[in-house]
Amino acid sequence: MATEEVIQTFCSFCHSNCGMRISVRAGKIARVSGEPSHPANLGRLCPKGAAAKELVYSPQRLKYPLRKTQTGFERISWELALDTIASRLMGLRQKYGPETLVLYRGAPVNQEVFDGFAQLLAAYGSPNRTGPSHLCHVPIQLAKSLTYGGSPEPDYGSTKCMVIWGANPTESNRVGDAVHGRVDKVIPRAKRRGAKLIVIDPVRTPMASMADEWVPIIPETDAALALGMLNVIIGEGLYDKEFVDRWTVGFPSLVEHIQQRTPLWAEKVTGIPAGTIERIARIYATAKPALIHMGNGLDQHPNVVQTTRAISLLPAITGNVDVPGGNAFYPQPKLSPYPTLSPGGKRLGDDKYPLFPNVPFPAVLDAILTGKPYQPKAMIVNHGNPVLINASERRAREALEKLEFLVVFDIFHSATAELADIVLPAACDLERIGFGVYSSPKGAFVALQQKVVEPTPECRAWFEVEYELAKRMGLDKTYPWKTGEEWVNYRLRPTGVSVEDLKERPFVNITPPAEYRKYLRDGFATPSGKVELYSERLKSHGYEPLPVYQEPPQTPVAGFPLLGTTRRPGVYVHTRFRNLPSLRKREPDCVVRIHPKDAQERELEDGDQALVHSPEGSIRVKARVTTDTRPGLVVVDFGWGNPWDEWQNVNILTSDDARDPISSTTSNRRFPCQLRKVVSASE
Numbered sequence: 001m002a003t004e005e006v007i008q009t010f011c012s013f014c015h016s017n018c019g020m021r022i023s024v025r026a027g028k029i030a031r032v033s034g035e036p037s038h039p040a041n042l043g044r045l046c047p048k049g050a051a052a053k054e055l056v057y058s059p060q061r062l063k064y065p066l067r068k069t070q071t072g073f074e075r076i077s078w079e080l081a082l083d084t085i086a087s088r089l090m091g092l093r094q095k096y097g098p099e100t101l102v103l104y105r106g107a108p109v110n111q112e113v114f115d116g117f118a119q120l121l122a123a124y125g126s127p128n129r130t131g132p133s134h135l136c137h138v139p140i141q142l143a144k145s146l147t148y149g150g151s152p153e154p155d156y157g158s159t160k161c162m163v164i165w166g167a168n169p170t171e172s173n174r175v176g177d178a179v180h181g182r183v184d185k186v187i188p189r190a191k192r193r194g195a196k197l198i199v200i201d202p203v204r205t206p207m208a209s210m211a212d213e214w215v216p217i218i219p220e221t222d223a224a225l226a227l228g229m230l231n232v233i234i235g236e237g238l239y240d241k242e243f244v245d246r247w248t249v250g251f252p253s254l255v256e257h258i259q260q261r262t263p264l265w266a267e268k269v270t271g272i273p274a275g276t277i278e279r280i281a282r283i284y285a286t287a288k289p290a291l292i293h294m295g296n297g298l299d300q301h302p303n304v305v306q307t308t309r310a311i312s313l314l315p316a317i318t319g320n321v322d323v324p325g326g327n328a329f330y331p332q333p334k335l336s337p338y339p340t341l342s343p344g345g346k347r348l349g350d351d352k353y354p355l356f357p358n359v360p361f362p363a364v365l366d367a368i369l370t371g372k373p374y375q376p377k378a379m380i381v382n383h384g385n386p387v388l389i390n391a392s393e394r395r396a397r398e399a400l401e402k403l404e405f406l407v408v409f410d411i412f413h414s415a416t417a418e419l420a421d422i423v424l425p426a427a428c429d430l431e432r433i434g435f436g437v438y439s440s441p442k443g444a445f446v447a448l449q450q451k452v453v454e455p456t457p458e459c460r461a462w463f464e465v466e467y468e469l470a471k472r473m474g475l476d477k478t479y480p481w482k483t484g485e486e487w488v489n490y491r492l493r494p495t496g497v498s499v500e501d502l503k504e505r506p507f508v509n510i511t512p513p514a515e516y517r518k519y520l521r522d523g524f525a526t527p528s529g530k531v532e533l534y535s536e537r538l539k540s541h542g543y544e545p546l547p548v549y550q551e552p553p554q555t556p557v558a559g560f561p562l563l564g565t566t567r568r569p570g571v572y573v574h575t576r577f578r579n580l581p582s583l584r585k586r587e588p589d590c591v592v593r594i595h596p597k598d599a600q601e602r603e604l605e606d607g608d609q610a611l612v613h614s615p616e617g618s619i620r621v622k623a624r625v626t627t628d629t630r631p632g633l634v635v636v637d638f639g640w641g642n643p644w645d646e647w648q649n650v651n652i653l654t655s656d657d658a659r660d661p662i663s664s665t666t667s668n669r670r671f672p673c674q675l676r677k678v679v680s681a682s683e
């Protein structure tokens, strides 16, 4: 019998990056288990991680490069695929200039999604690296950075009050950006210790069910709630006068600004009773220390930056910044930069969204569709599915179809791959080397993703593909690495840790634990050195310097009396994994959650099939009648719509018309709609 070798690695099916041990026998994965000492999971694996073997050996894996023909796709060799891509891209550069190439990369679940093809794009001369960041994380980070000069993280250790605002940690495994030990235990443990739990979410999530206060807010109205809370805290003198005087700018303007933003005003906007707003404001301001975790529920709305600026002022005026149990700045790992990552050229989006740090996808979409300021002609998609994940599938599809040349690098033939001129089969996570860097209250650390098994024949790791392309395009001289291992060692150089150091260890610490109240020594990393309640930077770009509530677009729309929002089922990640049988069994349908009152009015019963209509389109769903949602609000599952799914994409219903003026963010989580029964459960 062949001997079993156990290899240390981590799962990167989602951002948690749980430590894993993989037993390999005769070159094949035999067993997968959690690594007991890994700081992110302490031995636990969720069903997705446990299904890693199913993914690697899925019969649906892309097995060879494909080229689009008049009648479908045909198999081609790697040589031909690489030669074709290199010559097409060089030809397009000559014709249209280097900015014509766009790189779309998906949610950065691991470092290679950040890094893949980035050097190639830059060496080619294009600054246009885009992705879902206008919907995910970056708008909130921008708001925090405008306010604090950095991104303070919820610090659960000794907190007395947790405000979980627009996050669903039970399904997402996220309690912030930093690693806090087992995510499923962090909040319950703090609660057992006596910390209050306030969950602000239109939906009664599992976390909302265990909360001291579930605050079922109307989607996209959180700025009004935050302003109402600021009004109470300031009006009742519950703010931290010493911190405000010494460490903030703009407090007198803020006081004036929130005068009219009373709890009664906020009640009308948010649907939350004024009494509740007063109560949670008092609890948050007086619990000391108290933390706020802002999740992705706040991200996907067209007033996200102002909204999360408003929320960011709460820790500032209550002195909960950079204190244990509040929101604190953790040590961040440093990596070597790519030599040519700032290639110059006119970045798409810079004219309209100058403060947004990345190239936002809506700006790319507009440029493709309108030719302004110029028209990108080529795109490489790595580890992402832009057709399905952007608001308005119709518009995303239209834009990608308009490109002259689309290359998709994926492990499956996704909805986006369907549109490609060339599809390349990627080696998956367990078939190549990778790494991750993390922050945590105990300090920053690094972990290695090892190549556990040889790639599925003809599947290749991104770094090999990228380097082969670079060679063919005459751009390889700019590369600080040639192989995967060299890539890891190059990027990790400032940490002092190398691949060799990491091979036998689940992680290596690279900084001391977090220190608190660093501002006493260093100030804040803002232009004023203080927390900027009033933002001159926003003002100088023509935006409101103090946070404002903006009425959501599209409400009400005649004929669409319901509001729709979207949910991400925990057993999937975005559009992934519905083709893995063990996971599909757990969530086989695209479900709409609907309140009994709304269901009754439409003669809908649990299990019935219905059509959800919005002004943009309609999709079929299965009804679940539940009081977990508010009357008037239906919650549709996000992530279906790949070629192997029999359910459709919820972004057929969403619109990309409304955009956040600062970040271009669209309204992926709020759309007007109506429901109609099509098949009864009993039929």
Ligand SMILES: Nc1nc2c(c(=O)[nH]1)N[C@H]1C(S)=C(S)[C@@H](COP(=O)(O)OP(=O)(O)OC[C@H]3O[C@@H](n4cnc5c(=O)[nH]c(N)nc54)[C@H](O)[C@@H]3O)O[C@H]1N2
Pocket: 105, 106, 107, 132, 135, 136, 296, 300, 382, 383, 384, 385, 386, 389, 390, 391, 409, 410, 411, 412, 414, 426, 427, 428, 429, 566, 567, 568, 573, 574, 575, 576, 638, 650, 651, 654, 668, 669
């Ligand atoms: N309505 C609505 N829209 C949303 C959201 C929502 O909640 N509601 N969420 C938004 C958010 S926060 C995000 S981050 C985005 C997500 O947007 P994306 O990241 O673009 O979407 P994913 O479905 O994660 O796409 C990942 C793709 O990578 C492929 N893949 C998997 N492993 C590998 C690999 O090893 N190598 C390569 N090359 N490819 C691989 C998968 O097969 C899949 O096609 O969606 C956004 N859109």
Ligand SMILES: Nc1nc2c(c(=O)[nH]1)N[C@H]1C(S)=C(S)[C@@H](COP(=O)(O)OP(=O)(O)OC[C@H]3O[C@@H](n4cnc5c(=O)[nH]c(N)nc54)[C@H](O)[C@@H]3O)O[C@H]1N2
Pocket: 014, 015, 107, 136, 137, 165, 166, 167, 168, 169, 171, 172, 173, 174, 200, 201, 202, 203, 205, 217, 218, 219, 220, 221, 222, 294, 295, 296, 297, 298, 301, 565, 568, 569, 570, 571, 572, 573, 574, 669
């Ligand atoms: N299993 C699994 N894990 C994942 C992912 C996945 O797709 N599946 N995706 C990963 C990614 S890319 C991300 S960004 C993270 C996100 O992880 P989280 O930040 O935890 O966000 P979500 O899980 O999307 O939960 C958002 C919550 O906000 C609520 N919400 C929606 N609109 C509003 C609103 O207007 N106001 C308020 N207050 N609440 C609102 C929703 O009902 C939902 O309960 O998860 C990551 N982890």
Ligand code: SF4
Pocket: 011, 012, 013, 014, 015, 016, 017, 018, 041, 044, 045, 046, 047, 048, 049, 050, 173
């Ligand atoms: S998918 Fe599950 S096991 Fe994998 S990193 Fe995320 S939480 Fe951990």
Ligand SMILES: [Mo]
Pocket: 107, 135, 136, 137, 296
């Ligand atoms: Mo995300």
